[in-house]
Amino acid sequence: xxxxxxxxxxxxxxxxxxxxxxxxxxxxxxxxxxxxxxxxxxxxxxxxxxxxxxxxxxxxxxxxxxxxxxxxxxxxxxxxxxxxxxxxxxxxxxxxxxxxxxxxxxxxxxxxxxxxxxxxxxxxxxxxxxxxxxxxxxxxxxxxxxxxxxxxxxxxxxxxxxxxxxxxxxxxxxxxxxxxxxxxxxxxxxxxxxxxxxxxxxxxxxxxxxxxxxxxxxxxxxxxxxxxxxxxxxxxxxxxxxxxxxxxxxxxxxxxxxxxxxxxxxxxxxxxxxxxxxxxxxxxxxxxxxxxxxxxxxxxxxxxxxxxxxxxxxxxxxxxxxxxxxxxxxxxxxxxxxxxxxxxxxxxxxxxxxxxxxxxxxxxxxxxxxxxxxxxxxxxxxxxxxxxxxxxxxxxxxxxxxxxxxxxxxxxxxxxxxxxxxxxxxxxxxxxxxxxxxxxxxxxxxxxxxxxxxxxxxxxxxxxxxxxxxxxxxxxxxxxxxxxxxxxxxxxxxxxxxxxxxxxxxxxxxxxxxxxxxxxxxxxxxxxxxxxxxxxxxxxxxxxxxxxxxxxxxxxxxxxxxxxxxxxxxxxxxxxxxxxxxxxxxxxxxxxxxxxxxxxxxxxxxxxxxxxxxxxxxxxxxxxxxxxxxxxxxxxxxxxxxxxxxxxxxxxxxxxxxxxxxxxxxxxxxxxxxxxxxxxxxxxxxxxxxxxxxxxxxxxxxxxxxxxxxxxxxxxxxxxxxxxxxxxxxxxxxxxxxxxxxxxxxx
Numbered sequence: 023x024x025x026x027x028x029x030x031x032x033x034x035x036x037x038x039x040x041x042x043x044x045x046x047x048x049x050x051x052x053x054x055x056x057x058x059x060x061x062x063x064x065x066x067x068x069x070x071x072x073x074x075x076x077x078x079x080x081x082x083x084x085x086x087x088x089x090x091x092x093x094x095x096x097x098x099x100x101x102x103x104x105x106x107x108x109x110x111x112x113x114x115x116x117x118x119x120x121x122x123x124x125x126x127x128x129x130x131x132x133x134x135x136x137x138x139x140x141x142x143x144x145x146x147x148x149x150x151x152x153x154x155x156x157x158x159x160x161x162x163x164x165x166x167x168x169x170x171x172x173x174x175x176x177x178x179x180x181x182x183x184x185x186x187x188x189x190x191x192x193x194x195x196x197x198x199x200x201x202x203x204x205x206x207x208x209x210x211x212x213x214x215x216x217x218x219x220x221x222x223x224x225x226x227x228x229x230x231x232x233x234x235x236x237x238x239x240x241x242x243x244x245x246x247x248x249x250x251x252x253x254x255x256x257x258x259x260x261x262x263x264x265x266x267x268x269x270x271x272x273x274x275x276x277x278x279x280x281x282x283x284x285x286x287x288x289x290x291x292x293x294x295x296x297x298x299x300x301x302x303x304x305x306x307x308x309x310x311x312x313x314x315x316x317x318x319x320x321x322x323x324x325x326x327x328x329x330x331x332x333x334x335x336x337x338x339x340x341x342x343x344x345x346x347x348x349x350x351x352x353x354x355x356x357x358x359x360x361x362x363x364x365x366x367x368x369x370x371x372x373x374x375x376x377x378x379x380x381x382x383x384x385x386x387x388x389x390x391x392x393x394x395x396x397x398x399x400x401x402x403x404x405x406x407x408x409x410x411x412x413x414x415x416x417x418x419x420x421x422x423x424x425x426x427x428x429x430x431x432x433x434x435x436x437x438x439x440x441x442x443x444x445x446x447x448x449x450x451x452x453x454x455x456x457x458x459x460x461x462x463x464x465x466x467x468x469x470x471x472x473x474x475x476x477x478x479x480x481x482x483x484x485x486x487x488x489x490x491x492x493x494x495x496x497x498x499x500x501x502x503x504x505x506x507x508x509x510x511x512x513x514x515x516x517x518x519x520x521x522x523x524x525x526x527x528x529x530x531x532x533x534x535x536x537x538x539x540x541x542x543x544x545x546x547x548x549x550x551x552x553x554x555x556x557x558x559x560x561x562x563x564x565x566x567x568x569x570x571x572x573x574x575x576x577x578x579x580x581x582x583x584x585x586x587x588x589x590x591x592x593x594x595x596x597x598x599x600x601x602x603x604x605x606x607x608x609x610x611x612x613x614x615x616x617x618x619x620x621x622x623x624x625x626x627x628x629x630x631x632x633x634x635x636x637x638x639x640x641x642x643x644x645x646x647x648x649x650x651x652x653x654x655x656x657x658x659x660x661x662x663x664x665x666x667x668x669x670x671x672x673x674x675x676x677x678x679x680x681x682x683x684x685x686x687x688x689x690x691x692x693x694x695x696x697x698x699x700x701x702x703x704x705x706x707x708x709x710x711x712x713x714x715x716x717x718x719x720x721x722x723x724x725x726x727x728x729x730x731x732x733x734x735x736x737x738x739x740x741x742x743x744x745x746x747x748x749x750x751x752x753x754x755x756x757x758x759x760x761x762x763x764x765x766x767x768x769x
Contacts, residue, residue: 052080055121061128063094063165069113078118085115090128093165097129133164135175135201137194144206146185147213147251149304152177152192159194159201172196185210187253187302211238211251213304214297216261218246220409221269221276221309227262234259259297261307269311270408272369275340276311283307313413315341315406316373321417321444323379323428323435330379330428330435332402332446334417335372341406341413342367346377348446350398357385357395382448383433399438399590400446419444427550436550438590447550447590452541453477453505454526454551458584460573460594466580466643468513468573468596474551476528478505480539484532487511487547489522489594498532513594518580518644518714521564523547524592546591560585563595577636578603579643598714600640605629606690606713611757612727613744614693620734620744621682621693622649622709622759624721630688637685641692641713642671647681648710649699649759667699696744696759697734703742707759708749722754733764 058074060066068074069085078084087108090096099106101116101124108114116124139158146152154177162169175194179185185192189210191203223246231240231250237259240250261281269276281294284306294307318336325331334346346359362375382400385393405414419439427436429451438445456474463469472487485507488496495516499509516522524547527540541548549568560570562583570585578600587593608626615621628637647669673679680695694709701707712719731745741764749758 053077054080054118056084056118057121057123059123059125061094061126063091063128064096064126065089065091066126080118083115083117084124085113087113088126091165093131093133093163093167094128095131096126098125098127100125100127130163130165130168132161132197132199134162135194135196135199136160136162137201137204138171140204145208146189146206146210147304148187148210148302149184150213151184159196161196161199187212209253211253212302213249213251214259215304215306216248217306217308218248218267218269219309219311220246221267221278221311222246223248223262224266227266231259255297255299255301258299261295261297267309267311270314270340272340274314277314279310279312281307282310313341313406313408313415314339315344315404315413315415318404318417321402321422321437323426323437324376325428325430328430330430330433332375332377332379332435334375334377334404337372338363338367338369340369341408342369342371344404344406346375347403347405347414348382348395348400349403350395350400353394353398355393355395355398357382357393379435379446379448380430380433382446395448396433397447397449399440400448402444402446416443418442425550438550440588449541449548452539454541454548455553456551457554458552458571460571460582460584462573462575462580462582463512465514466575468580468582468584468594470511470513470524470584470594472499472507472509472511474507475505476501476507478503480528481505483528483530483538485509486527486529486535488525489513489516490525498529498535500532501528513582516596517646518596518598521587521593521595523587524594546589549586549590549592552586552592557585562597564588564593565595574599577639577643579640598640598644601644601713603629604632604637604640606637606641608721608723610725610727611721611723611746613730613732613746615732615734616682616693620696620732622696622746622757623691623693624711624723625689625691627689628685634685634687637690638683641683641685641690644712644714645671645681646710646712646714646719647671647692647694649694649696649707650710651705651707669694669698697736700738701736701742701761703740703761703763705761706747707761709757709759720752720754721757723757724755726755726757 055077056075058066066074067087075084088096088099099114102122106114106116116122137157138160139156141152141154142156143153159172159175160169161172175196178193178195178200180189180191187210189206191205193201193203228240228242228248231237236255237250237252242248264278267278283292283294285292286303316336316339318334320335322333323330324333343361343363345361348357348359359377359381360375362373367373382395385395387393402417403414404417405412419442422437422444424437424439427434429435432451434449434451436447436449438447454474454476456472459471461469474485476485480501481503482501484498484500486496486498487509488494495511495513497509497511499507501507513522525545526547527545528538530536530538541551557569557571559567560572560583561567564587565583565585566588568586568588570583572581572583574581579598580596581599582594582596584594606626606628608624610625612623613620614623649667649669669680671679671681671683680698682693684691709721710719711721726746726748728746728748731743733741733743735741743762743764745760745762747758747760749756
């Protein structure tokens with residue numbers, strides 16, 4: 023017992039000594055100074071201290087609150103120049119790790135904001151912003167009571183970020199405090215500006231505006247610009263007609279085209295003939311003219327002593343000194359040609375310009391390198407400087423022989439037309455002309471037969487003609503001793519609704535495709551080389567109101583147009599006219615199980631005057647059906663790895679059909695086998711479906727069954743569930759197919 027008591031005495035003694043040592047060591051812990059810089063307009067209270075401590079132990083926390091004097095607010099609390107924030111209770115907590123400086127800053131709060139002097143301009147129109155010229159904004163502070171003028175205020179409008187129709191005041195705001203409303207001289211109105219852009223207007227129009235009592239402050243300045251305002255109009259205000267305008271020294275120097283109308287973001291199709299009664303915004307209408315510099319009476323090519331000339335004849339009109347220019351927009355190249363006229367030329371006098379076209383064919387840049395004008399559509403422009411402004415005039419193709427072409431043995435010079443404007447085309451000399459015929463064979467393929475003539479020097483070589491679209495077809499014909507050839511080109515692989523260009527080149531032989539030459543140094547078969555006399559005007563695809571032929575099979579499921587493309591190259595395009603005539607419509611999409619397989623079922627209607635056999639033929643002749651995973655359904659992004667599975671209407675014993683079709687009395691039902699592809703849980707599928715042979719047509723419907731769900735067990739044993747959704751990110755009601763784990767499989 024005595025031994026135990028002695029043991030406890032020893033233990034207590036050790037503990038006491040250890041505690042004394044700890045206390046002694048604590049007293050020797052590092053201490054850091056604290057420097058306080060407190061605004062005279064603030065009071066700092068430190069927790070557990072009656073005064074601001076001047077030092078503290080390393081690692082200790084100094085907690086304090088700050089209260090600003092009346093009329094002031096705490097603007098910042100900084101610890102060693104680093105801004106700190108109070109906690110949710112309003113307390114600042116600073117851990118001391120070094121000598122520390124604590125700064126407390128305050129600022130005078132704003133008591134009131136006053137517009138002490140109004141701006142010079144106090145009348146505004148819709149859409150305008152405040153002109154601060156002359157305005158004085160005074161601020162009174164709550165703490166110090168001082169007043170000062172400020173400039174970094176913001177203007178506050180009644181509606182939005184500018185004056186709106188009907189507004190009567192504005193205000194200003196500074197540091198969150200807003201002034202009293204400042205009344206405008208009058209309510210904001212719509213301002214209309216009619217700018218003649220240097221033209222003059224019949225006085226009757228201005229006088230007519232002045233008689234309209236709904237229009238205010240009708241005026242015209244020294245430049246002829248008309249302005250007026252209104253708060254509301256009950257009837258449209260007509261804009262001046264083209265017959266009311268005149269520009270230039272004499273009538274007809276410039277032709278008024280239309281009005282350029284100022285638009286707001288998102289606006290379109292605003293009338294340029296009247297100011298609508300419903301118009302509630304300020305607008306500017308600027309007259310748009312085209313210069314009528316000269317009257318051109320004829321344009322032609324002539325070859326004199328083997329020198330090719332472009333000859334332009336006419337009479338001077340608004341301009342009597344002009345320069346000829348050629349410009350090509352795609353390559354962005356321009357040639358300044360000859361100038362004509364001058365001080366001696368008079369209005370109404372005849373002129374004749376002869377330009378040596380070899381300057382185009384042989385043009386070089388400043389480094390001596392050839393400038394490639396060959397094969398380009400060159401705008402022909404006449405340019406004059408009038409009143410310090412450069413005006414240009416295109417030459418109309420009306421009355422010009424577009425079939426005229428001349429060659430000097432090295433180059434061929436031709437004309438072309440684009441939207442009524444005349445263009446010049448310079449090509450390397452390549453003697454070629456052809457006629458063609460087009461038909462659709464029993465297999466539904468387009469067969470185009472070309473019969474033509476090229477330079478005799480190519481005798482023994484061959485003409486190769488191919489197409490370019492989604493796929494290519496090629497045919498070759500031998501050139502005889504007279505330069506004649508025949509090429510029969512079958513276009514079999516190109517889908518409908520796709521434009522295709524024809525290419526022509528001379529190759530070594532029918533068995534050797536090494537290139538020898540080609541027209542224009544370009545691939546496209548030129549329109550101008552065609553000399554058919556049986557062509558009709560066609561307006562389909564790239565053949566826009568130009569010459570061509572139509573070829574069709576008996577049912578109209580394969581119809582091709584072949585002819586002159588709008589970019590100067592020979593083209594073709596096909597379609598299934600029977601589909602359009604049948605008026606095939608999709609009315610609904612759902613899911614069904616049949617033959618122990620899952621199907622995406624698409625149903626619809628067709629023109630019931632057609633027999634079941636006819637509609638079946640029409641719908642399957644060019645059927646294209648596909649299932650694929652092409653992106654993230656939620657974001658609409660498209661994957662670069664398209665995993666498409668094309669479905670077929672006609673099957674074999676080893677590969678059964680994956681599309682089933684039923685038709686009956688104006689309705690049809692098409693079932694697409696979802697098990698035709700190896701589906702993965704978590705995928706989102708889409709279907710491409712077209713009856714015209716076109717690839718990439720998204721399956722769309724406004725009636726998608728999003729309630730029905732079906733299950734199916736894949737060959738790998740995964741039991742999956744299919745359901746439908748509506749995908750609208752691409753702008754339509756596209757059918758999306760969700761592949762998920764079946765509920766029992768997930769469980």
